[in-house]
Amino acid sequence: MATPSIDETHDQLNVSNGESATLTTASAHGFTASIFKTLDQICQSTKDMTGGMEQRVSALSGAGMAKFDDVLHSQANELDRKKMSLDVKRESHEIEIQRLEDELKLTQAKHAPQQAELGEYLALMARQTAEKQKQLRRMIAKVDQHMAEIDIIKAGLAINRAMVAAASLDLEPQDLEAST
Incomplete structure (x- = not known):
C-alpha cells in the first residue's frame, strides 16, 4: 500500500453534517507512515550534519523514538x-597572549635605561611576540569557528529531538484507538 502524503491524509478526514474531523484507520496509518518518512529524512539530515556519526544515526531508523531521542541527547552531550x-x-x-604581553612590558621596563643598547633586542622581541600573538589569535579564531559549528549541529539536534517528541505525542496508542 502506498504511503499517502500529509496532504492526502488531511483530505481523507471524514467531515459531514457539521461533525468534527476524525482520522480513518487508513488515514491514521498513512499519517503514521508519513511521520516515519519525515523522521527518516530528519535522520538523513542529522547524518549529513554530523559526518562521522553516520553509524549511530543509521541505527536509529528501526530503534524507535525513545532510542532516537537518547542517541540525539548522547550526541548533544558529546x-x-x-x-x-x-x-x-x-x-x-x-592566557599565553597576556603572559607574552606582560613579559614584553616587564623586559622593556627593566631595560629602559639601557634601551639605546637594547633597542634591536627589544624590537626583535616585540616582533616575535607579535608573530606569536598572531598565531595564537588564528588558533582562537579556528577554535571559535569549531565552537560555532558545534552550536549549529546542537541546534539541529535540538530541533530533531523536539520533532521526535512531538511525533511521539501524536502517535500515542489511545489516540489511534479513539480515532478508529
Whole structure:
C-alpha cells in the first residue's frame, strides 16, 4: 500500500453534517507512515550534519523514538564535551597572549635605561611576540569557528529531538484507538 502524503491524509478526514474531523484507520496509518518518512529524512539530515556519526544515526531508523531521542541527547552531550575542550584551549591561548604581553612590558621596563643598547633586542622581541600573538589569535579564531559549528549541529539536534517528541505525542496508542 502506498504511503499517502500529509496532504492526502488531511483530505481523507471524514467531515459531514457539521461533525468534527476524525482520522480513518487508513488515514491514521498513512499519517503514521508519513511521520516515519519525515523522521527518516530528519535522520538523513542529522547524518549529513554530523559526518562521522553516520553509524549511530543509521541505527536509529528501526530503534524507535525513545532510542532516537537518547542517541540525539548522547550526541548533544558529546558535542558539549568537545566544546568545553575547545573552550579550555581558547582560554589557554588567551592566557599565553597576556603572559607574552606582560613579559614584553616587564623586559622593556627593566631595560629602559639601557634601551639605546637594547633597542634591536627589544624590537626583535616585540616582533616575535607579535608573530606569536598572531598565531595564537588564528588558533582562537579556528577554535571559535569549531565552537560555532558545534552550536549549529546542537541546534539541529535540538530541533530533531523536539520533532521526535512531538511525533511521539501524536502517535500515542489511545489516540489511534479513539480515532478508529
